[in-house]
Amino acid sequence: MNVLSNPVIRAQEQSLPLCGPRSVQDLPHCPPGFNLSSRLNPAPMLGLQSGQRPTKPQRELSPEEQQELRRKINSRERKRMQDLNIAMDALREVMVPYGSSPSSASSSQSHQPGAPPGRRLSKISTLVLARNYILLLGSSLQEMRRLLGEVSVGMGVNTGPVPRLLLAGGWPLISGPSQLLLTQESLLTTAASSSSSTSSSSAAKCPLLSPGPMEASLAPVQWSSAGASGGPVCPCGVCRLPRFSHSTSAPRFPK
DNA sequence: TAGGCCATCTGGTCCT
DNA sequence: AGGACCAGATGGCCTA
Numbered sequence: 001m002n003v004l005s006n007p008v009i010r011a012q013e014q015s016l017p018l019c020g021p022r023s024v025q026d027l028p029h030c031p032p033g034f035n036l037s038s039r040l041n042p043a044p045m046l047g048l049q050s051g052q053r054p055t056k057p058q059r060e061l062s063p064e065e066q067q068e069l070r071r072k073i074n075s076r077e078r079k080r081m082q083d084l085n086i087a088m089d090a091l092r093e094v095m096v097p098y099g100s101s102p103s104s105a106s107s108s109q110s111h112q113p114g115a116p117p118g119r120r121l122s123k124i125s126t127l128v129l130a131r132n133y134i135l136l137l138g139s140s141l142q143e144m145r146r147l148l149g150e151v152s153v154g155m156g157v158n159t160g161p162v163p164r165l166l167l168a169g170g171w172p173l174i175s176g177p178s179q180l181l182l183t184q185e186s187l188l189t190t191a192a193s194s195s196s197s198t199s200s201s202s203a204a205k206c207p208l209l210s211p212g213p214m215e216a217s218l219a220p221v222q223w224s225s226a227g228a229s230g231g232p233v234c235p236c237g238v239c240r241l242p243r244f245s246h247s248t249s250a251p252r253f254p255k
Numbered sequence: 256t257a258g259g260c261c262a263t264c265t266g267g268t269c270c271t
Numbered sequence: 272a273g274g275a276c277c278a279g280a281t282g283g284c285c286t287a
């Protein structure tokens with residue numbers, strides 16, 4: 001979101017009264033009698049237990065100081081969230097080779113003029129996808145080790161130059177997030193050899209965030225083109241991946 | 256128009 | 272004491 005276009009921020013930057021845009025009644029942040037100093041400058045506790053020292057009397061902040069302090073805190077929080085979004089965009093760039101508009105971090109819902117079609121991944125989708133990708137990489141690594149072991153046994157350790165599997169490009173390596181378009185079968189095959197200990201509290205609900213570290217976490221997801229067919233969407237209500245559909249006919253790892 | 260997604264504000268808590 | 276982190280609340284924008 002464009003910071004300057006945000007009326008609240010504008011009000012902040014222009015030192016307009018806090019909570020201006022809204023009525024006082026429906027403002028949990030600014031209830032009637034709201035006083036920043038109650039937090040920033042807490043009054044001595046009533047009903048202190050015996051033996052406790054009363055809190056050190058603190059300097060009362062003037063309204064201007066309170067406002068300035070509030071601005072400072074808000075600004076910090078804004079910065080923190082913007083940094084988080086930058087990191088999220090960096091992750092999107094890795095996870096989504098299409099449709100991502102990296103500079104859109106602060107103007108979230110707008111499409112850039114020249115940007116490729118397709119909606120930006122939501123934060124939750126980005127995280128879920130990244131998790132799947134990481135798990136998949138892990139399982140690939142394990143599979144690779146297993147195959148390497150087989151080859152070594154077959155050829156005798158340290159006797160051959162380069163295993164032919166390598167030359168043949170037959171490794172089940174992941175070349176990119178797009179390879180998350182895998183069938184359940186292939187994923188399970190790959191995942192079977194791995195033993196992650198990840199657990200998820202959402203297990204029961206989401207096939208992508210599911211119990212079995214690998215088995216279900218690697219439930220196949222598939223990119224579908226923006227606005228396309230409207231295949232089944234993850235029903236969990238947690239990830240709600242809008243651009244993925246569970247696939248049953250995707251390419252498999254070469255064997 | 257409802258629902259999803261998001262940015263921001265805010266107060267609470269924990270840490271340094 | 273001040274900053275970081277978190278979660279709840281709120282309102283705006285967008286899409287189906």
